[in-house]
Amino acid sequence: MLNVSNLVKRYGKQNAVNNISFQLDGGEVVGLLGPNGAGKSTTMKCIVGLLRKTSGEITIGGYDHLSVEAKKLFSFIPETPYVYDLLTVQEHLQFIAQAYGVKNWKERGGELLEIYDLTDKANKLGRDLSKGMKQKVSICCALLPDPQLLFFDEPMIGLDPKAIKNTKRIFKELKEAGKTILVSTHLIDSVETIADRIMILKDGNILGNDTISNLKEQFVNDENESLEDIFLELTKDV
Template structure:
């Protein structure tokens, strides 16, 4: 579903992402972990076309990642949710439905707003929403077109515990439908229970890319170590 080959992103002479290669298959949830400045958000923004890559090739569903065909296949939730000040919550969903030609979108929009407790706020303007509410609107807009692949950059930040639980449940439902999910996060425990595979980045490089069990067997001396323990071990300063 996603192929990234030799991705490089330079800022001046500095490499933010250093020649990384990986792929995502249908029906898997992949957690992208790393300390601040590791290159996680830069990688994701290059994939979705918000940043121009310096080198490498990226394809989504067999299409170049910048093509209209590729853009029809994915949704992206940025770390900082952006909403339109003068559109209501419901109008955001209507806008996305029309942009993606979603048929009979109203029923699914109502369902999503109920899940994220936005049904009583559907007539509120974007400028009047809290950060958490904006995040919920962003997630609803991403889910509405039923994309094949979803890119979430820190999806849990700003969400209340109930919304976090519902988001994890939705991740699992999407996985059973064969959807692909890439989740970049600092909240390690939020992906430990849902991710099929973990990618760990440090200083623009992928230093681990495997199932949690395999990562533990390869890099940890303790079978009882958590993902957090493994992450801190792999990313510690030499």
């Protein structure tokens, strides 16, 4: 579903992303972990086209990542949610439905608003929403077109405990439906129970890319160690 080959993103003489390669298959949830400044958001923004890559190749569903065909296949939820000040919550869903050609969107839209406790906020303008509510609207808009591939950049920040629980449940349902999810975060416990595979990034380099159990065998040699222990071991300053 996603293939990233020799991706480089350079700012001046400094590589923010240093020649990384990986792929994501259908029906898996992959956690992209790393400390602040590791290159997680930069990697994700290069994939979705919000940043211009310096070099490398990226394909989504076999299409170049900047093509219209690729853009039809994915949704992106940024770390900082962006909503339109003068559109209501309901109008955001309508806008996305029209942009993606989603038929009979009102029923699905209503279900999403109910899941995220936004039903009574449906007619509220974007400018009047809290950061947490904006994040919920962003997630609802991303889920509405039923994409094959979803990119979540720090999705749990700003969400209340109920919304976090529902988001994890949605991840599970999407995986069971064969969807592919890449979750970028530094909140390790938010992905430990839902990710099939973990990629650990530091200084623009991938230090580990495997299942949690395999990473334990490779780096800590103790089944009782947590993902946090693996993360700290791989990202420690030598």
